[in-house]
Amino acid sequence: MPLSGPLYERVASAPPVPAGLPLVIALTGFTDAGGAVSRMIDLFRDDLDPSPVVVFSADVLLDYRARRPAVTFDGDHLVDYRPPRLELSLAHDTLGQPFVLLAGYEPDFAWDAFADTVVGLAEGLQVSSVTWVHAIPMPVPHTRPIGTTVSGNRAELTEAHSVWKPHTQVPATMGHLLELRLSESGHTTAGFVLLVPHYLADTDYPASALAGLDSVSVATGLVFDGDEIREENRDYLAKVDDQVEGNAELTTMLHTLEERYDAYMAGSTQAQPIIHTGDLPSADELAAELERFLADRRDGDDKRGRR
Missing domain, CATH: 3.40.50.10900 (PAC-like subunit)
Structure with missing residues (x-):
């Protein structure tokens, strides 16, 4: 143009x-x-x-x-x-x-x-x-x-x-x-x-x-000064953790991600690359599991408006 x-x-x-x-x-x-x-x-x-x-x-x-x-x-x-x-x-x-x-x-x-x-x-x-x-x-x-x-x-x-x-x-x-x-x-x-x-x-x-x-x-x-954002993050993470704790599939997924992350950060020769497309659920599958939480967040965002 x-x-x-x-x-x-x-x-x-x-x-x-x-x-x-x-x-x-x-x-x-x-x-x-x-x-x-x-x-x-x-x-x-x-x-x-x-x-x-x-x-x-x-x-x-x-x-x-x-x-x-x-x-x-x-x-x-x-x-x-x-x-x-x-x-x-x-x-x-x-x-x-x-x-x-x-x-x-x-x-x-x-x-x-x-x-x-x-x-x-x-x-x-x-x-x-x-x-x-x-x-x-x-x-x-x-x-x-x-x-x-x-x-x-x-x-x-x-x-x-x-x-x-x-x-x-x-x-x-x-x-x-x-x-x-x-x-x-x-x-x-x-x-x-x-x-x-x-x-x-x-x-x-x-x-x-x-x-x-x-x-x-x-x-x-x-x-x-990120104090306000930190407070929002505490509330946000509490809601995410509630969703994960109530779902066995999400709990397993999270533990798998944690193990791979920790192994990678430790420099283990057995570590998987951070980008791993093996048996991890897709982003769409995870989003579906968290649909209720994400919908609540989006509704709140729409009310606040975005700059």
């Missing part, structure tokens, strides 16, 4: 952005297992009150028919049309530390032009590092910490925090392209792939957002 207008606009009233800040990238799109990135964006926008510096054009970058904006029907008229947002902003963490935030929808169009623009903006701001997060479903148990696969050019992060180091081809996201282009231009980069239990991937799993925030903190030193 050819460009139909300017890719972005600078905000005239934007505050000055100091040089040398970390850049954090959070884009929703192709994969967002557990709603990790969506919830992180909600926290960034609601709690940190970022000040937009650059606003990207949805008319140029977004396929509206694939990801339709929300509009509210109020009795007999329409109100509150909310187009998706993609912005580069100046934000401050819980301790007041400043950072640059690129957050919002993943572009559908003009990938090369968008990537070139972000690289140019990063160079102009002289960002000190680039960190991005996304989440994929994996056959791992929810009773263990969420692991990560770490990419980029920060060997110390990969060595310390990458629990699974595959050699494979995957469908690219804009985050991947930005990491490549920013690395090629000499920036310090780190990408964190959150490995979310596949039977919870279609829900809003609070622990996935917490793992994403922790990953950003590890890479940048930024601090975020």
Whole structure:
């Protein structure tokens, strides 16, 4: 699709952005297992009150028919049309530390032009590092910490925090392209792939957002208040555990996942790869077993609305 207008606009009233800040990238799109990135964006926008510096054009970058904006029907008229947002902003963490935030929808169009623009903006701001997060479903148990696969050019992060180091081809996201282009231009980069239990991937799993925030903190030193999400996660896990305990098949499945996870993490020569398609139930089968729980979660999400 050819460009139909300017890719972005600078905000005239934007505050000055100091040089040398970390850049954090959070884009929703192709994969967002557990709603990790969506919830992180909600926290960034609601709690940190970022000040937009650059606003990207949805008319140029977004396929509206694939990801339709929300509009509210109020009795007999329409109100509150909310187009998706993609912005580069100046934000401050819980301790007041400043950072640059690129957050919002993943572009559908003009990938090369968008990537070139972000690289140019990063160079102009002289960002000190680039960190991005996304989440994929994996056959791992929810009773263990969420692991990560770490990419980029920060060997110390990969060595310390990458629990699974595959050699494979995957469908690219804009985050991947930005990491490549920013690395090629000499920036310090780190990408964190959150490995979310596949039977919870279609829900809003609070622990996935917490793992994403922790990953950003590890890479940048930024601090975020996740107390509300932690409380939600305790309630969420209690409901999941109730479902598992009342179902022998789910209990067996969970124990199998735990054994394989523990063997893999221990470095056992008998360990199975984390990705294992043997006798594990499919994601659809597990989702069916948890249907009542998941339906309750989705109903609650619909009432709250999603940003």
